[in-house]
Amino acid sequence: MKKSIFVTLMVSLIVVIDQATKYLISTSMSASDSIEILPFLHIINIRNTGAAFGMFRDFSSSFFIIISFAAIIFVLNLIVRNVYSLTGLSMILGGAIGNLIDRLINGKVVDFID
Template identity: 40%
Template structure:
């Protein structure tokens, strides 16, 4: 049970950081506003009704219920996996980061019908899709899962 509590604390920290950062952006920027901070990084206010890279964002609205349902199911599975005694510390950390990110974006979808994105990286006029703290936590968690799986000894 201690690992579950630790995992929920990590997930909770991600949720708080994500929601506070999104709140700050929505207070400081109107939709589409941006400020250039470096030659390759802008803060911007964007709304995403789709998934990563705005996948399905152009649909008629059914995707909101789909993404809410998917996030709820994924969160339940992640909590179940965190409750299990097996798994490395790295594995549990990865699950916690993904859980926090999933819930952070779930809150946006429920409250607003879209996810607030604000981190925008680019090379000259070639822009990576804007993202947020929750997206970053999900990505880092996924990378840690891959790393953890590569560290495990192979069975012959």
Template identity: 35%
Template sequence: MKTWKIIVLAAIVVVIDQITKFIVVSTMQIQQQIVVIPNFFSLFFIRNTGAAFSLFEGAQWFFYLTTVIALCLFVYFIKEIGDLNIWTGIGLGMAVGGMFGNFIDRLLFGSVVDFFKFVFGGYNFAIFNVADIGLTVGIGLVVIGLIVSEMKKKKTVAE
């Protein structure tokens, strides 16, 4: 996958993330809940100063530093490998878009807008946003892409 396509995908993730966050911030009050599917899915507006499950809450310097390091690693990874397989390319685009989406929130507001809330049985899952989806799915796809690449290499060497 070409680098420009990865950048476009990252930009799409950022735009969708920022639009959804804008809608939530402009239409809901903090800690307001809108039940979409009872006992399963709600929109619940919070501002998170931490990571998933509020880990590292208030440690903004940590998030700035890790985001810059991760983005540098992704840029190096893209330049070093060049043309990536589709899984790795889509994964990198989604992950970079997710990082930028949350990074924008942290820079502008000192916190991240989260609003997707799921309940499984009696368990409340972490409240998250579109950027978090991009990060999580993206990293999973990068792993799949790297595994596929290694399997192809091994198959080529074996032949």
């Protein structure tokens, strides 16, 4: 029971942070803006209709929604007893759910780390 409470809280926190940061980026930056954090790390405002790094952008949103659900189920099946693995997988799951929310509402994902 404790494990499921931890996962639920961690995933919920990540989804809230994910959606809040995407909202902040979307409302405060133009599409072409870039903010340098470090020489190799920038905050940008991009809409991604594809997968990671914009791959498969010609595929339909339905494809990515199905893949997102499959990834969520896969991660849920991987959840283990090790607290570090549990934390990492919960964070991945939270990010996947955040991206699924974006795809269901907007048909694309807000990406902002480059």
